[in-house]
Amino acid sequence: MVTEFEPRIVAFMCNWCTYAAADTAGVSRMQQPPNVLPIRVMCSGRVSPEMVLRTFRAGADGVLVMGCHIGDCHYSSGNHRTAKRVPLLRNLLSYAGINPDRLRLAWVSGAEAPRFVEVTNEFIETIRALGPLSQEVTE
Amino acid sequence: MIEEIRKVVAERLEELDGVVVLRKSSEGVAPHLFRKGDDLSELEIVPRYPLMTVVSKLHKAFPDIRLGVVARGCDERAFVEMAKRNQIDPERLSIIGFACTAEEAQECYCDEPYPQHLVVGTPPPPGPPNPLVAKCDALPLDERRAFWKHQFLKCLKCYGCRNICPECFCEACAMEDAAWVEPGLLAPPFPVFHLIRAMHMASRCVACRQCELTCPAHIPLTVLYDLMRRDMETLLGYVPGADMAAPPPLSVTLDETPLLVGTSHLE
Numbered sequence: 001m002v003t004e005f006e007p008r009i010v011a012f013m014c015n016w017c018t019y020a021a022a023d024t025a026g027v028s029r030m031q032q033p034p035n036v037l038p039i040r041v042m043c044s045g046r047v048s049p050e051m052v053l054r055t056f057r058a059g060a061d062g063v064l065v066m067g068c069h070i071g072d073c074h075y076s077s078g079n080h081r082t083a084k085r086v087p088l089l090r091n092l093l094s095y096a097g098i099n100p101d102r103l104r105l106a107w108v109s110g111a112e113a114p115r116f117v118e119v120t121n122e123f124i125e126t127i128r129a130l131g132p133l134s135q136e137v138t139e
Numbered sequence: 140m141i142e143e144i145r146k147v148v149a150e151r152l153e154e155l156d157g158v159v160v161l162r163k164s165s166e167g168v169a170p171h172l173f174r175k176g177d178d179l180s181e182l183e184i185v186p187r188y189p190l191m192t193v194v195s196k197l198h199k200a201f202p203d204i205r206l207g208v209v210a211r212g213c214d215e216r217a218f219v220e221m222a223k224r225n226q227i228d229p230e231r232l233s234i235i236g237f238a239c240t241a242e243e244a245q246e247c248y249c250d251e252p253y254p255q256h257l258v259v260g261t262p263p264p265p266g267p268p269n270p271l272v273a274k275c276d277a278l279p280l281d282e283r284r285a286f287w288k289h290q291f292l293k294c295l296k297c298y299g300c301r302n303i304c305p306e307c308f309c310e311a312c313a314m315e316d317a318a319w320v321e322p323g324l325l326a327p328p329f330p331v332f333h334l335i336r337a338m339h340m341a342s343r344c345v346a347c348r349q350c351e352l353t354c355p356a357h358i359p360l361t362v363l364y365d366l367m368r369r370d371m372e373t374l375l376g377y378v379p380g381a382d383m384a385a386p387p388p389l390s391v392t393l394d395e396t397p398l399l400v401g402t403s404h405l406e
Contacts, residue, residue: 049338050319053331057321070393077392084389087401088370092337095275095366096330097284137329 007127009036010060011120012047014067016074020110030117035124036064043067044105045078049089052103059134062102062127064120069107079107098137099130140237143259144209145179147235151207152177155233158207159193160184172197172206184209184237187247189305189349191217195226207233213247213347215254216380217305220343223387226308238262247348248361271362272369287363291333292326293356300350300360301336306343313339333363341367342387345380374398 013019019040025032037060041047044067055063065086073079082105090100104126106119148158152175162171163183170193173179194208210218215234222229236254241263244252248269253262275283301307301314313319313335320331327333344364351361371377375388376399388396 048313050313050316050331050335053334053338054319057328057331077394080391080393081389083393084375084396084398087374087398088341088367088389089338091370092334092341092363092367093330094280095283095337095363096287096334097280097282098330099280 005128005132007035007061007124007132008059009062009064009120009124009127010039010055011036011064011066012039012041012044012051014044014074014079015040015042017068017072017110018044018066018108018116021108021113021116024110024113025116028113030113032117032120033124036120043073043075043078044082045073045075045080047082047085049085049092052089056098056102056133056137061130061133062104062123064123065103065105066108066116066119069109072109098133101126102130102133140260141182141184144184144235144237145182147258148173148182148207148209149179151233151235154205155207156204157197158209158235159190159197160209161188161190182209187211187213187243187347187349187352189217189303189347190214191221191227191305192308194218194232195221195305195308198226198228198231203231205231205233207235209235209237210254210256211237211239212249212251212253213345213380214305215256216251216345217347219380219383220306220345220387221308222383224308229383235259247346248365249346249348269359269362269365271359272365275362275366287333288329290358291329293358294326294333295356296325296327296332297355299353299355300358303349303353304340305347305349306340306345333358333360337363337367340364341371342377342389343379344368374400 044065047065052063067079067082086105090103094100104123108116157172157174159172161168161183162181168183170190190208191214194206197204218227221227234256235258236256238260239252244263244266248266250265321328348361375396377388386395
């Protein structure tokens with residue numbers, strides 16, 4: 001039996017902005033597919049390259065990193081580091097032959113529940129089109 | 140060249156506590172701390188060796204020691220990145236720089252085969268870029284992956300690349316942390332092991348190529364690091380080892396070191 005591929009996505013969300021947006025989206029009963037596993041971190045700047053790579057290694061097909069908009073970071077400049085780190089890591093993934101679109105950075109404030117739903121749904125479709133990563137990593 | 144270096148070292152030893160450089164003995168060539176009055180005929184400059192690691196250890200163990208070091212271009216660049224991260228005290232180090240030979244520059248694909256504090260020798264022409272970089276760049280994603288997976292499959296996980304690297308001085312290494320790299324796997328797990336190192340090298344790698352020389356499996360590691368160096372320059376305008384005043388860009392805010400391209404995601 002051939003089962004349709006369902007993307008497994010891990011979303012690292014900042015405690016102060018994106019997690020609140022995700023919470024609001026849930027409370028407001030906005031429809032979302034169950035493909036996203038949320039991991040709450042205190043700041044998007046906490047998401048180290050090791051964490052992202054390990055997440056891919058552990059079987060995620062896509063990784064979302066979401067935090068406060070630039071200028072709104074609870075810790076002033078935590079997300080500045082994220083803003084520099086993620087583009088570099090995306091390039092590194094592509095040098096190693098992993099599609100960089102499997103890693104996405106998005107700023108979602110606490111007031112942007114509809115945007116949270118839009119970003120995650122769009123990402124799920126991107127990953128669905130790319131197919132499972134396990135093919136790229138293991139075989 | 141080496142005679143001139145011996146002369147300068149003898150002069151500097153009048154004022155310094157010692158000079159770090161290689162020494163040739165019946166047992167081979169090894170790093171050595173020459174003191175005033177030592178026999179400088181044993182002083183050696185070949186092969187290339189990351190002497191700044193030795194300087195760093197001496198600076199940490201002896202907080203008052205004033206040292207000299209005989210340095211190539213890559214040694215000096217390594218010094219710059221180490222000093223920024225408090226591994227060497229620039230106030231207590233005097234650099235005796237010498238230029239590499241044209242052949243060495245070729246071998247190393249070195250674009251700056253001489254130090255800024257050039258004391259002995261004349262700068263040779265820079266080496267060509269590593270042809271493998273352009274070759275990897277031109278490959279489609281699946282072939283790149285096949286290429287690197289084949290390379291990483293050869294890895295013995297000896298940590299030689301990390302151990303020889305002058306810029307690898309963390310007390311706790313992410314490549315040994317079971318939280319990131321599952322222990323007991325050979326070849327080490329893809330993509331974590333080698334990509335963690337490549338990412339950590341991004342703002343530090345000074346292209347001394349010691350990792351690749353050391354690697355018993357002949358993995359072309361510097362191709363990956365050269366690509367990261369290129370990104371650091373295009374994305375953040377940062378060239379590791381070039382400027383003591385430039386802060387490590389990944390540790391500071393966007394106001395201090397802004398992203399130069401690909402800023403659409405910042406909106």
